[in-house]
Amino acid sequence: MNRTIPNGKSHASSALPAAVAGLQQVPQLIPAHPTSAGGKALPPSKMKKPPADKDSEEYRQRRERNNLAVKKSRMRSKQKALDTQQRVNELKEENERLEAKIKLLSKELSVLKDLFLEHAHNLADNVQPPAGAGGSSPAPNSTSANGQ
Amino acid sequence: MNRTIPNGKSHASSALPAAVAGLQQVPQLIPAHPTSAGGKALPPSKMKKPPADKDSEEYRQRRERNNLAVKKSRMRSKQKALDTQQRVNELKEENERLEAKIKLLSKELSVLKDLFLEHAHNLADNVQPPAGAGGSSPAPNSTSANGQ
DNA sequence: GTTCATTGCGCAATAA
């Protein structure tokens, strides 16, 4: 007699489209309608669930739909992860760029500041009160005075 | 005539331990040892594969082990994704910090440069050629020229 | 209620 139910999934390896020859039945003694079986009425709605009408036409269809959705969802998920990873790389690069720029600006600033200092010193050295008096013999000047 | 195969997974929802009443057998006519059966010896190793000795003790054990491994692997994977996402956030913050710093440095530079210009103008205005002629007009030089 | 999207889980193939 028939056999072995292809296990449900059994997708041997890669291709398993309509390979399933005879698959069906399940010793499930399901009393059609658990709800309408005994003397119970079914007013609002509250039954467990007909587990799953296997081998049902509509069942198979829903499964297939879901399988598709699942595949789609997973693809997205994977892609998103990839994108995120790439984002990390981009941000890292950007960071390096920014740090380089900072380094450069800092250097420029430092140079300008040094110029200022030097100039200030020159002024102090060459200071010559417009009106005669006062100390007027400043040191010839000083070079390479660096403060910070 | 029993079939049933619990479908393999059938983990109805959350608990499905020994729910399966009569499940077993499989019309698998497997000759014990495919390798040692005929007149074939088993020197190196190269046989297809006894599909899967369902309901085998050792089988069940291997499955369980694998399920565990799978769970572990997936947990890691998920965690890694999370970490990556967080990395993105950290890098973004860092980026903002750096950009802010750049803005500040740029401002400082700009101020210093303006000071220079102003000073240069002052010099030019007060310039008083000590000895009559002589080119003494310093090139005003560039104003707020920032490359890059 | 239905449909699609997500998610945890087990299976099996295969990589390590």
Add this chain to the structure above:
DNA sequence: CTTATTGCGCAATGAA
């Protein structure tokens, strides 16, 4: 051989 990964289907659940 063992574990780690990966693709896949199932079912429960969430969201529209």
